[in-house]
Amino acid sequence: METSKRLIIDTDTAGDDVTSLLFGLLWPGVRVEAITTVMGNIPVEQCTANALLTVERAGRSGQVPVYRGCDRPLLRPLVQAAYVHGADGMGDSGFPPPAIQAEAEHAANAIVRLVNESPGELEIVAHGPLTNLAVAYMLDPSIAGKIKRLWVMGGSCHFRGNITPTAEFNFYVDPESARIVFEGGFPITMVGWDVCCRYALVGGNDLEALKAIDTPIARFYHQVNRKALAFNLANGLEGVTHPDSVTIAMCLRPELIVRSGRYRVEIECQSEANRGFSAVDTRPAPENTPAWTGAGPNAEVVLEADYRLFYRMLTAVLQGDFGAFSNN
Ligand code: RIB
Ligand code: CA
Numbered sequence: 001m002e003t004s005k006r007l008i009i010d011t012d013t014a015g016d017d018v019t020s021l022l023f024g025l026l027w028p029g030v031r032v033e034a035i036t037t038v039m040g041n042i043p044v045e046q047c048t049a050n051a052l053l054t055v056e057r058a059g060r061s062g063q064v065p066v067y068r069g070c071d072r073p074l075l076r077p078l079v080q081a082a083y084v085h086g087a088d089g090m091g092d093s094g095f096p097p098p099a100i101q102a103e104a105e106h107a108a109n110a111i112v113r114l115v116n117e118s119p120g121e122l123e124i125v126a127h128g129p130l131t132n133l134a135v136a137y138m139l140d141p142s143i144a145g146k147i148k149r150l151w152v153m154g155g156s157c158h159f160r161g162n163i164t165p166t167a168e169f170n171f172y173v174d175p176e177s178a179r180i181v182f183e184g185g186f187p188i189t190m191v192g193w194d195v196c197c198r199y200a201l202v203g204g205n206d207l208e209a210l211k212a213i214d215t216p217i218a219r220f221y222h223q224v225n226r227k228a229l230a231f232n233l234a235n236g237l238e239g240v241t242h243p244d245s246v247t248i249a250m251c252l253r254p255e256l257i258v259r260s261g262r263y264r265v266e267i268e269c270q271s272e273a274n275r276g277f278s279a280v281d282t283r284p285a286p287e288n289t290p291a292w293t294g295a296g297p298n299a300e301v302v303l304e305a306d307y308r309l310f311y312r313m314l315t316a317v318l319q320g321d322f323g324a325f326s327n328n
Helices: 015-026 044-057 107-117 131-139 141-145 169-173 175-183 193-199 204-211 216-224 226-234 243-252 307-319
Strands: 005-011 030-037 066-068 123-127 149-153 188-191 257-267 278-281 299-305
Touching (some): 005 243, 015 123, 015 307, 044 066, 044 216, 066 107, 107 131, 107 141, 123 131, 131 175, 149 243, 175 257, 204 307, 216 226, 243 299
Parallel strands (some): 005 030, 005 123, 030 066, 123 149, 149 188, 188 299
Antiparallel strands (some): 257 278, 257 299
């Protein structure tokens, strides 16, 4: 099948990131040019090992280079989420180390190089703290205009946070990097925690049906997401959340986006109580007032997605059967 999508996936590889990597690595017509790892859910060394293991489990060893990236936020002390995903980020599965190795080049340098080698052709799917993207931008600001689209899993639009009442984890961990990226002129589509909770939470009979899929990929999926599922159930979310994979699914099938809008998004970096909060200006006619002189829109913000279509895509990935999507 001809290549229809060329992707870089930037990831702080824990269970939900793994699900997104499987979409990219297995979906027909998609070429993952690179996986770049960044600290976040767990330390970057573990993120890198998890990404390499996922490449192996997807049967893509030797085909998809993995580049290790930033091991800390720009300014803040590292905050991690092993309490959600397990110490290994993989549901405390105790997997053996991967046989394949990461590349020697730093992720930020790899992003700059790859984008300059193929201007206008690559889409980046970023579902970790945005530190690698911010460092890449500081190395070469021109990349912002050379990326076809930057899909960001992060923030929250008029909805609660997850790590604090107001902030989503990826923006909380490195708010300065998120601000650099959102001010840098990238063609951003933002998929927030609100979209994940409303349109990509799989539980009940739908989750039971996924548990009945008897393939190695499906067993891997359930294993690496098992701790996060237990965390969700103990914290009022009745199923597996898919923030990262719903983001890449929108990249692969934009019709998954039911409603979105171009808005100004500003990332809070001053307040300690609300660090990482994503202020989305959805006012119909944002007039400049003494209290708000925000510049124009800087992101396409997803507001609504098609749960049933996402669920069909997730089922196809776990079954390894993309027949239902072959005609488009
Ligand atoms: O807030 C959810 C996001 O933070 C997901 O990308 C999860 O993997 C963590 O990185
Ligand atoms: Ca992630």
